[in-house]
Amino acid sequence: MLTGPPTGRSFVLEQLFKDARVAGVSELGLDYSVPDSRWTVQLGLMERILRIGTIGKVHVLHVRGSRGDPDGEAAHQHCREIMQKHCPPDTRIHLHCCTGSTTQVQRWMAALPECHFGYTMAFARMAFPSQQVLQDLPLQRLLLDTDAPHLKPLSATRCNSPRYLGEVAKAVAEIRGESMKRICNAATVNAHRLYRM
Numbered sequence: 001m002l003t004g005p006p007t008g009r010s011f012v013l014e015q016l017f018k019d020a021r022v023a024g025v026s027e028l029g030l031d032y033s034v035p036d037s038r039w040t041v042q043l044g045l046m047e048r049i050l051r052i053g054t055i056g057k058v059h060v061l062h063v064r065g066s067r068g069d070p071d072g073e074a075a076h077q078h079c080r081e082i083m084q085k086h087c088p089p090d091t092r093i094h095l096h097c098c099t100g101s102t103t104q105v106q107r108w109m110a111a112l113p114e115c116h117f118g119y120t121m122a123f124a125r126m127a128f129p130s131q132q133v134l135q136d137l138p139l140q141r142l143l144l145d146t147d148a149p150h151l152k153p154l155s156a157t158r159c160n161s162p163r164y165l166g167e168v169a170k171a172v173a174e175i176r177g178e179s180m181k182r183i184c185n186a187a188t189v190n191a192h193r194l195y196r197m
């Protein structure tokens with residue numbers, strides 16, 4: 001996630017955002033797991049990046065709540081407000097490393113209907129009540145993440161990498177009570193559609 005001021009980088013970002021080969025803008029968002037004295041900087045930086053011109057790209061959003069707000073209500077709400085302020089309603093979104101509730105998913109889909117939800121091993125390690133959201137999620141909104149090099153599966157001997165995406169698919173399949181093949185097929189189709197591959 002970008003944390004410094006974009007001074008001097010704006011021109012580079014502007015050129016990248018104009019490049020048709022650039023499919024998405026990644027790790028854009030708000031991370032409130034840091035001290036709240038740094039939230040304002042993040043809010044301003046996110047707005048400055050969106051103002052450069054990211055329309056037409058997939059927005060890969062990183063949203064994380066504070067320790068006292070594990071569902072990230074404040075971070076998600078602020079992030080949605082900024083996205084709605086700067087982006088059209090049909091903006092394609094990949095909300096990555098999701099851990100939020102069904103309510104959180106519904107709010108995103110109501111605000112920005114092209115929002116898709118990426119799940120990692122972080123979700124697989126949560127207890128059942130928190131996993132209900134994954135059972136409720138429409139299959140056509142599902143994406144699979146690894147968030148490598150973080151969140152390695154328990155079976156992994158090395159640091160996390162895309163090679164472990166199958167572990168995520170297996171965990172998601174078990175939680176949803178569906179076959180791994182169905183989950184892999186759906187996530188692949190969804191990713192191709194979202195990223196226009």
Ligand SMILES: [Zn+2]
Pocket residue numbers: 027061062063096097
């Ligand atoms: Zn992230």
